[in-house]
Amino acid sequence: MPSTNLIKRDWEKDHVYLVQFPRAGMIPSPSPYAFKLETFLRVADIPYTNINNEFSKMSARGQIPFIELNGRQHADSTIIIDNLIEHFHKSDLEDLSPADKAVARAFFALTEHHLCWVTLYSRGQDFSWLATNGGFGRLLTGIKGFAFKNFIVKRFTSKVRARAAAQGMGTFSKEEVLEQAKKDLDALSVQLGEKKYLFGNTIKTIDVTTFAHLAELIYTPQFSPEIATHLEEKTPNLLVYVKNIRDQYWPDWDETTETMKMDTVWKKA
Ligand SMILES: N[C@@H](CCC(=O)N[C@@H](CS)C(=O)NCC(=O)O)C(=O)O
Missing domain, CATH: 1.20.1050.10 (Glutathione S-transferase Yfyf (Class Pi); Chain A, domain 2)
Known part of the structure; x- marks a missing residue:
């Protein structure tokens, strides 16, 4: 999904920028999809930085989480994980x-x-x-x-x-x-x-x-x-x-x- 509105313009190659809601008091993310994706990044040992969406920045699908990777936005946690597995060779x-x-x-x-x-x-x-x-x-x-x-x-x-x-x-x-x-x-x-x-x-x-x-x-x-x-x-x-x-x-x-x-x-x- 090509981006028209890149949030992180000075991106680092092969670094994931994860856009999601801010932290919450009971669980790091109240979004099961964002929490799944951030946990995946940790388990797969993929370098990432969180970006607070401030309840306003949404993907082209109108939702969080989404990521920016090498200057492109990707949305939907499941699709993102599939893409990350391929991109970072994490098929194990x-x-x-x-x-x-x-x-x-x-x-x-x-x-x-x-x-x-x-x-x-x-x-x-x-x-x-x-x-x-x-x-x-x-x-x-x-x-x-x-x-x-x-x-x-x-x-x-x-x-x-x-x-x-x-x-x-x-x-x-x-x-x-x-x-x-x-x-x-x-x-x-x-x-x-x-x-x-x-x-x-x-x-x-x-x-x-x-x-x-x-x-x-x-x-x-x-x-x-x-x-x-x-x-x-x-x-x-x-x-x-x-x-x-x-x-x-x-x-x-x-x-x-x-x-x-x-x-x-x-x-x-
Ligand atoms: N299938 C999507 C679901 C994402 C989703 O439902 N995100 C919710 C937060 S948990 C959202 O952005 N809701 C805001 C809205 O729909 O306005 C995924 O896996 O990323």
């Missing part, structure tokens, strides 16, 4: 047997196109936390805070509610959404079993996707406390899995969520 992150690849593809659809909608459904019910300190609250003072709380959160809420309804999950009752969430979590939990990652001892792209969506489910408010109860009582291996990936790839988690800095150093040189 996709290296699975054909049978595992097929299962990974099905789990990708489960997390990205189904479980994710449980989180988005929750936000369509109540997204007020986004304007609190757990969300972007600490960045929003004075008139900016007032406008964000009273107009922008409302706009986000109705947008996400409409998208959840269009997807289908948004038309379900709470009980029905809960049942769907439990089935997805159970399937992931069985696939994970006692392993470190979904397909063994090495992290793959599918783990990045799964981690990001589970993290949003675990660390941001959900419409029902039964989701947390189910995770704790029925699928505790998923909690351990998320914690392990968080510890390994987000050692700066607390720093990001406390300082809201987007340029924290996560990896020892």
Whole structure:
């Protein structure tokens, strides 16, 4: 997608500029897609710099995240990851047997196109936390805070509610959404079993996707406390899995969520 409005004009070759929302207080990014993409950049060890979109800079698709790489913009986290794997020769992150690849593809659809909608459904019910300190609250003072709380959160809420309804999950009752969430979590939990990652001892792209969506489910408010109860009582291996990936790839988690800095150093040189 050729860019007409490059944000980073003095770019460095083969350096990724990741444009996304600012940090939040509960999780480094409340956007599952941006969080997935930033985690991928870390796992794949690709040099990158975050750029705060200041709630206004959007991709040609009208969304975040997007990246700039070698003077071109690319949008949509999934497409970006595919392009990065090719550009930076990271196919080892996709290296699975054909049978595992097929299962990974099905789990990708489960997390990205189904479980994710449980989180988005929750936000369509109540997204007020986004304007609190757990969300972007600490960045929003004075008139900016007032406008964000009273107009922008409302706009986000109705947008996400409409998208959840269009997807289908948004038309379900709470009980029905809960049942769907439990089935997805159970399937992931069985696939994970006692392993470190979904397909063994090495992290793959599918783990990045799964981690990001589970993290949003675990660390941001959900419409029902039964989701947390189910995770704790029925699928505790998923909690351990998320914690392990968080510890390994987000050692700066607390720093990001406390300082809201987007340029924290996560990896020892
Ligand atoms: N399929 C896209 C989804 C991106 C997306 O939904 N981004 C949301 C934030 S989580 C967004 O930009 N929403 C703003 C809007 O739609 O106005 C991806 O994977 O990048």
